[in-house]
Amino acid sequence: MEVHANTKISNILKEHPGALDAIIGISTHFEKLRNPLIRKLMAARTSVAMACKVAGCTIDDFRNKLEPLGFKVNTNMAADPVKTLPHSEARIYPDNFIELDVRPIIAAGKDPLPDILEQVKQLQDQQALKIINSFEPTPLMLLLKKQGFASYATALHNGVVETFFYKEGTTTIPEDKPHMHDDWYRLMTDFEHRLRELDVRMLAMPLPMMKILETLDQLELGEALLVHHKRVPVFLLPELEQRRFGYRIRELGNEGVQLLIYKS
Numbered sequence: 001m002e003v004h005a006n007t008k009i010s011n012i013l014k015e016h017p018g019a020l021d022a023i024i025g026i027s028t029h030f031e032k033l034r035n036p037l038i039r040k041l042m043a044a045r046t047s048v049a050m051a052c053k054v055a056g057c058t059i060d061d062f063r064n065k066l067e068p069l070g071f072k073v074n075t076n077m078a079a080d081p082v083k084t085l086p087h088s089e090a091r092i093y094p095d096n097f098i099e100l101d102v103r104p105i106i107a108a109g110k111d112p113l114p115d116i117l118e119q120v121k122q123l124q125d126q127q128a129l130k131i132i133n134s135f136e137p138t139p140l141m142l143l144l145k146k147q148g149f150a151s152y153a154t155a156l157h158n159g160v161v162e163t164f165f166y167k168e169g170t171t172t173i174p175e176d177k178p179h180m181h182d183d184w185y186r187l188m189t190d191f192e193h194r195l196r197e198l199d200v201r202m203l204a205m206p207l208p209m210m211k212i213l214e215t216l217d218q219l220e221l222g223e224a225l226l227v228h229h230k231r232v233p234v235f236l237l238p239e240l241e242q243r244r245f246g247y248r249i250r251e252l253g254n255e256g257v258q259l260l261i262y263k264s
Contacts, residue, residue: 003066004077005059009033009051010043012066022065027055029159032135036210045138049079054135054155097128097164106133109204113234116140120149120165128166136161142238184248187260191224199228201256209236216245216261224262232257 001015012019013033020039024030030051033039048062063073100119102112119129131137136153144151144165153163188195198215200208212227213236219225232249240247246264251257 001070002072002074003048003062004074005049005079006047006077008044009046009048010039012048012071013039013043016069016071018069019066019071022069023051023062026061026065027057029055029134035206038135038206040210040213042135042138046136047079050136050155054159054161056159097130098123099130099132101132103132103134113140120144120147123165123167125167128164131163131165133161133163134159137163139235139238141165142242143234184250184260187224187248187262188226191260191262194220194223195226196223197226197228201228201230209233209239212236212261213239216243219263221263224260227259227261228256229259230256233259 001012003012009023012023020033024033033043048059052058052062059073059075063075066073098119100112100116102116105112105115116129116131123129131140136155141151141153141163149165149167151163151165153161155161196215196219198212200211203211208229212225212233215225232251237247240261244264246262248260249257250260
């Protein structure tokens, strides 16, 4: 396999079982790839060039680690251009932003999403939210995009990623509360004899999302998955749409929610 600046990390990992340890050996910044959830979500969206920018390494470092495994590394191909904040928007948000560092929250084993959404609700027109993290929060970017927010991420050389979220025009945040669809019971009937169940209410993060994605990979054609969850898994929903899964959500109050997930 030929590897170049635009090759996705996920393709490298699929090609050779030793590629994970090889890439982690390039920089300690890649240790997070040992987490199956982060690996599943981020590796498919991260190119070699992007990884080099985050870790402060070069494509030659990838060549030194990957060529002994049989990869051919092209160090001459240029990386695709990275989207940056438009100049007109950059004039609006040079200093007018709210900053939230979510690394301590994640290190404590907590979900940073409630804190992020609370800050988002407080944003005024011509104001941005800067999230500081150790990786680009792609699921969050997809989630807030649906709520009228543009975003861009900048990887710094010390392994820090700054992601800015800002309103497009005078967009306001709608209530992000999925409701039970009218066809819930019809779909449950349709899948009655082709339904798997999964209860993740007792699992600590990030195990619920990881377990759901692992189970979906095992679904046979025509089957559906009924998930019992404590809350609406907002980071999971963009991933389901990207993988072309349909879903319905049934809210049960204090008992949590149920998700019916099926191949659309």
